[in-house]
Amino acid sequence: MIHGLPSSRLVTRLQSVTDVSPLTERLIGGLPVTVKNCEPGEIVVPQGGKPSSCCLVLDGFLARTRMANRSERQLISFYVPGDIPDASTLHLPVMDHNLIAIGPAVVGFISHASVHAAMSESNELLHALWRETLIDAAIFRECAVNLGQRDGLARLAHVVCELAVRLAAIGLLRNGSISIPWTQTDVADATGMTPIHANRLIQELRAKGLVQWEARLVRILKWKALVEVADFSADYLHLKNIDRVLKPLVS
Amino acid sequence: MIHGLPSSRLVTRLQSVTDVSPLTERLIGGLPVTVKNCEPGEIVVPQGGKPSSCCLVLDGFLARTRMANRSERQLISFYVPGDIPDASTLHLPVMDHNLIAIGPAVVGFISHASVHAAMSESNELLHALWRETLIDAAIFRECAVNLGQRDGLARLAHVVCELAVRLAAIGLLRNGSISIPWTQTDVADATGMTPIHANRLIQELRAKGLVQWEARLVRILKWKALVEVADFSADYLHLKNIDRVLKPLVS
């Protein structure tokens, strides 16, 4: 459930990176949002489409996917509440990838026109949204490093670490657990391996006592050891107060 | 050698994506540029640094690299003349990766202050630079798809295809060849494999008659077949007049 204005999710997210002025917060609060419930697996914004609005994740998770060889799906990044995964359509009309719902999700659509209008009133908002797209890009880069240089177990652990930190940053980490309704096939597509192999590596993480991974709830048991296995550093997420964000994980 | 103003490289690049108004062109021409020659392998902009200027590639090639496991280097993307690889520093102060020179390169530094000043005079320029960072992000995404889903030969072919199209788009493709002073180790780091394996796959591309790969000159012999092997589509580069760009390659 979403309390208060849908757009408060966005404010929370922006505040995890930088301070937000009252003016900008008011402008965001004034944005007209069309809320939509999405089915698990639903294509929220399709590749090849030319959307005239941006989509803001309000609840649940989205993911960015692109096909290779007409059948292999690479999952490039996950999106959590407060993220605007298709902010790129403000300046690149055609989507070159899909945005899909991982499990049931709630999104809000905000027309490009109203976003542009708000940005013209607040330079801070403009820079904040640009910055969001840049952090998104940093996540893609880390995804490339992950897929190109780390072995299977590290890739898997890295995805868990990133999601944990991003959820912690917006206050959605519960009991040191991330609750995301992904299937092992989703995990496999995110880590560039087969579902069979993903399954075996999940078992290995469990056997090492690093995580508790039951159904779709992943509880982090040994954060430092997991970070070590994952070769994870949160620098690329460009969060402010990173120590405070990590505190509930380190314990 | 660079003819005319150094910044004309940037105008050429921007024009490959969208039209550029005379005002914006004039503003770009008025940007103060500090030119610097870079040694092969030199770190042009270091990870962890907080640059106060943007760097514009004038001649030669840069590459974006990030380390994994304290020793493995992933090469995420190449930069060609006209690109501004660190435009992200306009809004994210800390570099989370390195920019290095592939072979000798010439870059121009433009202070953040003067870029911001120019953007405040031309909304078009602001949107164009934002768009540049978004296309950069699209290249990272494709890099992730490449590393995660394609086999070695396809990854290698894909890197060649992308560079060929990007060079063609700014008129730097000569005789259907790309002339880039990379080592096979650079190629290996870009494709997520060992130099030994990169060498074997380069030989395979040669054996299939797709490319002529001698020293650091890669001539494309069979574009369509190479695209087929690479599973390449230029959509993610968001170029205008893509057919005209591809013409010298298809022949």
Next chain:
DNA sequence: CGTTCTATTGACTCGATTCAAACTAAGTGG
């Protein structure tokens, strides 16, 4: 003219995929 960097080749090993199949959980409809 030796030193260093780069390219190439061969043999061996191992991680990851493929193929095949069993098992669990959750719906669905008769």
Next chain:
DNA sequence: CCACTTAGTTTGAATCGAGTCAATAGAACG
């Protein structure tokens, strides 16, 4: 309420791509 379907997870065995180790050959450079 129970067969039946479907989606997801788990296990095993065989194969193959890619990495490692080792060594040589060539090119570039001071």
